[in-house]
Amino acid sequence: MSRISLRGSIALGFVAWALAWGHSQAYAKKPQRPVGIAPAAVKSEPSDAGAAALQRSYALEASRDFKGAAAAVQPLAEASPKLYFLRVRLAYLELCAENYRASAEDYARAAKLEGSGIEALLGHQQALVMLADYKAAASVGFEVVRRDPLNYLANSRLAWSLFNLKQFDKSAEVYAKLVDLYPTDSEMLLGLGYAQLRAGAHPAAQQTFRRVLTMLPGNKRALAGLAGPRAAP
Numbered sequence: 001m002s003r004i005s006l007r008g009s010i011a012l013g014f015v016a017w018a019l020a021w022g023h024s025q026a027y028a029k030k031p032q033r034p035v036g037i038a039p040a041a042v043k044s045e046p047s048d049a050g051a052a053a054l055q056r057s058y059a060l061e062a063s064r065d066f067k068g069a070a071a072a073v074q075p076l077a078e079a080s081p082k083l084y085f086l087r088v089r090l091a092y093l094e095l096c097a098e099n100y101r102a103s104a105e106d107y108a109r110a111a112k113l114e115g116s117g118i119e120a121l122l123g124h125q126q127a128l129v130m131l132a133d134y135k136a137a138a139s140v141g142f143e144v145v146r147r148d149p150l151n152y153l154a155n156s157r158l159a160w161s162l163f164n165l166k167q168f169d170k171s172a173e174v175y176a177k178l179v180d181l182y183p184t185d186s187e188m189l190l191g192l193g194y195a196q197l198r199a200g201a202h203p204a205a206q207q208t209f210r211r212v213l214t215m216l217p218g219n220k221r222a223l224a225g226l227a228g229p230r231a232a233p
Contacts, residue, residue, distance in 0.1 A: 050076050057093070066097035077106075084113040088120050095127055103127040118144050118151065125157050134161040150181060159191055168199035186212055186219070193225050 053072050060069035070093035077086040091106035107124035114120055121144045128137035141158030144151055155178050162171035175192035182188060193208035205225060212222040 057089070061093065061096075066093050067099070069093045070097055070099070081109075082113060084110055084120075087113060088123065091120070091123055091127075095123060095130075098130075100127045100130045104131060104133075116147075118147050118154070121147075122151075122153055125154065129157050129161060132164070134164040137161040138165060150177075152178065152182070156188065156191075159188075159195070163191065163195055163198070166198070168195050171195040172199055172201070184215060186216055190219075190221050190225070193222065197225055 053076055057069045057072040060066075060072060070090055073086060073090045073093060077083070077090045080086055087106055088110040091103050091110055094100075094103035094106060104124055104127035107120050107127055110120035111117075111124055121140055125137050125140040125144060128134075128140060138158060138161040141154050141161060144154035145158060148154065155174050159171050159174035159178065162168075162174065172192060172195035175188055175195055178185065178188040179192055189208055189212050193205050193212065196202075196205035196208060209222040209225040212219055216222065
């Protein structure tokens with residue numbers, strides 16, 4: 001199971017996260033303040049200058065200039081530190097720009113502003129996964145799952161984090177929950193198979209890999225898993 005599969009899970013969350021934001025590899029300079037936007041221009045909501053900066057940010061995002069889009073929003077977020085939307089948008093754009101450390105920090109700030117939600121926590125978890133900070137990612141993942149037990153993104157990233165922490169039994173439990181909910185999800189089945197394999201549950205792992213092969217004949221990762229416990233995920 002590669003990090004590429006985690007990138008697939010990001011895509012599910014991007015659409016929702018991009019409106020307000022909302023199984024993986026890259027690791028940025030802090031964006032510079034654009035000229036002409038004064039911090040005092042934004043109080044509780046964007047002023048005309050703030051609205052123009054937001055429009056510029058959306059245009060830059062549409063052209064995939066995520067770093068520039070983040071730079072357009074950053075002064076607004078700094079000027080209105082208690083405005084959740086600006087902080088979570090900045091964190092989302094930093095994630096898209098692969099500035100994962102800054103994204104993790106800004107998602108954490110946003111999560112504190114929106115205490116009961118999971119949107120910012122999901123972004124925080126993903127940034128931590130991309131940083132390979134699996135211990136912290138698992139901690140955030142457990143909190144999201146506490147609030148939303150069946151959340152696909154939180155559970156899939158939690159299972160991957162636990163796998164990388166070598167907590168294979170726990171990882172298999174989370175993967176098994178997802179497989180119960182999504183029986184034909186080959187990525188979750190492969191995750192379950194390798195977690196079972198690493199946990200020493202070889203018969204169960206072989207059964208899981210054969211299940212993948214009934215859907216995806218010749219799948220290389222499933223065949224490698226059947227070859228033995230030293231197979232790479």
